[in-house]
Amino acid sequence: MLNQTVLALGKKRSTIREIFEYGNRRAAEVGRENIFDFSLGNPNVPAPDAVRRALLELVGQDPVAVHGYTSAQGAPACRKAIADNLNARFGTQYTGDQLYLTAGAAASISICFKALTASPADEFIVFAPYFPEYVVFIEQGAGAKCVLVPPQPADFQIDFAALEARLSANTKGVVINSPNNPSGAVYSEQTIDRLAALLTRKSEEYGHPIYLISDEPYREIVYDGREAPFIARSYPHTLVCYSYSKSLSLPGERIGYVLVPDVPGFDDLYAAVCGAGRVLGYVCAPSMFQQVVARCAGETADLSVYAENRKLLFEGLTGMGYACVKPEGAFYLFPQTLEPDDRAFCERAKKYDLLLVPGTDFGAPGHMRISYCVQTETIRRALPLFEKLAAEYR
Secondary structure, eight states: OOOHHHHHHHHSOOHHHHHHHHHHHHHHHHOGGGOEEOOSOOOOSOOOHHHHHHHHHHHTSOHHHHHSOOOTTOOHHHHHHHHHHHHHHHOOOOOGGGEEEESHHHHHHHHHHHHHOOSTTOEEEEESSOOTHHHIIIIIISOOEEEEEOOOTTTOOOOHHHHHHHOOTTEEEEEEOSSOTTTOOOOOHHHHHHHHHHHHHHHHHHTSOOEEEEEOTTTTOBOTTOOOOOGGGTOTTEEEEEESTTTSSOGGGOOEEEEOOOOTTHHHHHHHHHHHHHHTTOOOSOHHHHHHHHHHTTOOOOOHHHHHHHHHHHHHHHHHTOOOOOOOBTTEEOOBOSSSOHHHHHHHHGGGTEEOEEGGGGTOTTBEEEEOOSOHHHHHHHHHHHHHHHHHHO
């Protein structure tokens, strides 16, 4: 007998991955240039030159030092470099001993859920639209309960009344993702302060801290002169989950971290994070890219193309009649579909080789996610096809 839960997960991959694989099959039939794949959030800009220089430098060094195991929580020099960079950027006073390096943000989030779950009755609150794997990480990975707050489609900001109605003595954590995948929404300082005040009040009422789990891989991708607030400054019980997948354009290298807050009970909290990593099988984050990050923590890829792509796609689609909240960050558009059944709409779009992800998978039916981390020319060539699709509904 096999584990039936994981067997089911293995037989049915996420819709995003299924569409991506469909695109690969179609590309083999008609050519990659004729497939307009907006499914996967796979950065298309190159990593900064500093990454290439770091790799070339490392290749010439002792291979055991470059490729060997590090401490489970990460090499001390790398953790210190990250802490120093955070302190320089945000005026904080972190130390390397508050960091646990991981194989990307997915590992960071999974570790946090596992570390905080003490009972099957424990609950984590997630705001729709959300990254679909959150539910898997919470329910199958940690054995806790996922409690969903419905979306607020007018702006995709926090519905505080709905949040407060779902908070309870069983709430162990609240998950936020700003800038957001898939909506591109960015929470303001005022919103974060209001959230912090609510969680502080409820933590006191329930007699235990409610942790804020902040999923921040898109922290640096914001538009129109905005800045994504560094949430941990506003709420002490924040676990920051970060990945260099987007800022350094290194998605396949799987390197990120958990930042553990220095709050009462820190030693046990950090030990629980380490223990969760052990249970989930993370021996250590990739050694070579720990050293790359140590050298490049203050660098970012050239992210300007995403702003150009956002403008072109948003103005093009809204000009055709697609309704959409303008994204303030990340690299996704989340328009309403032209019929209530978003799955049917995205299936219909395949006729034009437009590969879009249904909003139902993000907890927001009637929408579609369009990942615009693609070549700008791909968007230009795709817009007439979006127009043909829209014409069918007129």
